[in-house]
Amino acid sequence: MSTTLGDAVRPGRSARPRRSTTELAQQAPRWQKLFATELAARIAAVLAFAVFWVVLSAVFARVPGPIAVVANLIDEFARGEVFGNFGVTLYRFGIGVVLALVAGTAVGVLMGLSQLSRAFLESPVLVGLSMPAIIWSFLTVMWFGFGDLSPIVTTFLTAVPFVVLNVFQGVRGISRDLRDMSASYGVPFTRQVRELVLPAVTGFVATGARYAVLMGWNGVLLAEWFGGSGGVGYRARYWYDANQFAGFAAWVVLFIAFIVALDRLVFDPLVTRAFRWRDAR
C-alpha cells in the first residue's frame, strides 16, 4: 500500500524526463497492453476462481473439487433428475413471484398515493422485510403440508415486502411539480398516466421484480428443503443428507447459473430499459 493516489499526479520526482500518461501508455509493450484489457481481466478472474476452488478442495477434505462436481452434474443429467425437478420448482416459484408482483405493486401504489394508508401499512411491511425466510418455510410446511402450496406461499411472502418497498419509492418519486403542472395546464388524465406515472413507476416495478426473484428463489429453495416434495431444494438436500457434497454442489452450480442468467439476461436489460428516461445521457 505504499502507493498513494498522489503518485499519479506528481510526476518528475524521478530523474527520468517527464512524460504524459498517454505517452507512457503508448510506450508499454504490446503484450502488456493486451494483458491490461478488460477481457483479459475477466479471463484472469475466471482462471483465478478455478485455481481458488482447486486449492480450497485440496485444503478442506469435505469441499468437492470442480471435476467431481462436473461429473456429478453429468450423472444427474443422465439420470433425468434435472428437468423434472427444475420444472416443479419453476412452477411454484413462478406463481409465487407473479402473485407477489401483482399484490406488491397494488399495495406500493396505494402507499405512495395516500398518507394514511402509508402510515397503516408501514409497520407490516417493515416486519415483513425483517422476517427470515426460514420461519415462513417452517410455518407454511406445517400449515399446508408437503405439497405445492407451501413453496408457493413462502415465495410469495418473502418476495412481497421488497416489491412493495420499491414500488412505493417509485410512486413517491414522481415529481410533484410535474404533476401540478400537468394538472394546471389541463393535460388529460390518460396522458398524465401514460407519460408521467407509468414511466416513473415501471423502472421501480422492474427493480422490485428483480428483488422478488432473488428473495423468492431463496424462499422456494428453503421451503423445498424442509418440505420434501420434489424440486431443486429437495434434490439438493437429498445429496446433502447423503453426505455427497459433490452432488449438492452440482445442484448449487445449476441453480446459481439459473439465477445469474435470469438476472443478467432478463432483469438487467429490463431495468435499464425501464429507467432509460432517467439514466440516458
Added chain:
Amino acid sequence: MTLLSTSQRSGDPEREALQAARHRRWKRLAVLALGWLAMLAVWEYASWWFGSRLMPRPYAVLMAAYQIVADGSFFTDFTASVLKTFAGFAVAIVIGAPIGYLMGRHAFWRAFFQDGITVAGTIPAIVYAVMSLIIFGLSNLGPTLAVALVSIPYIALNVAEGIRGVDRSLIEMSEAFGRSPRQIRQEVLIPTLVPYVFVAIRMCFAVAWKVEALTEVFGGRSGVGFQIRTEYQLFDISAVLAWTLLFIAFMLVIERLVLAKSEAHLLAWRPQERNAL
C-alpha cells in the same frame, strides 16, 4: 368565512399551524397503531384458522418471549449471535476493503472483480449457509464465514465507490505541503473511507443477521438460529415464534437506533453526505 374568522382572532397563524401539525401527527400515530393492531388481528385469525397448535396465539407467544428473556437465555444466545455476526463483519472488512481499494484505483482490477461480486450478490442465502457448514462443520466458524461471504460484496463495492470519491485536490495539497504517504493515508484516505464502510455494514446488516441465523438453523451450536431449530424439532411452535419475535425486534432496534445514530455521528463532518443518505 374561516379565513375571516382567523384574521379576526388577530392572527395566530403560527399557533394554528402548529396545532394542525400536532393534529396530523396524532392522526398518523393513531393509524400507525392501527397497523400494528391489524397485524395482531390477522395473527389471531390465522391461529383460529390453523389451530393454536400450528399457529400459536399472540398472547402465548408473548408469554414465551417473556420466559426467554426472564430465564436469561435471551442474553446468552443473542450475545453469541451478535459476536458471530460482528466477527463476520471484521473478516469481510479485512478481505473486502482491499478488494474495494483495488477496484477503485485500477480499471483492470475493477474488471477482474466486477463479475464475481455481482454474481456473489445474487446467490441465495441458503447456499452460503450450507456451504459454510460443509467447510467448517458444526462450529462457530460456519456462521461467521457465511456473514463474511454475504458482506464482502457490499463492503468492496462501497469502498470502491469511496476511493473514487476521494477528493484528489486534498491529496495534492497535502503532498505540496510535504506530508508523508502514511500521514495522507491516515488523515485523508481513511477518514473518507470509514463512512463508506459503515454505510456498507448498515446496508448489509439485515441480510447478514438473517444469514447468520439461517446458518445456525442448519448447523449451529449456539445462538438464535440454534434455538429456533431446537424448538422446531421439539415442535414447540410458540417458542419458535417467540425467538423470531425477539430476533426481529432486536434487528429493528440495532438498525434503527444503534447503526443509524452512530452513522449520523460518523458522518457529522460532511453534511452533504448526511443529507444524501
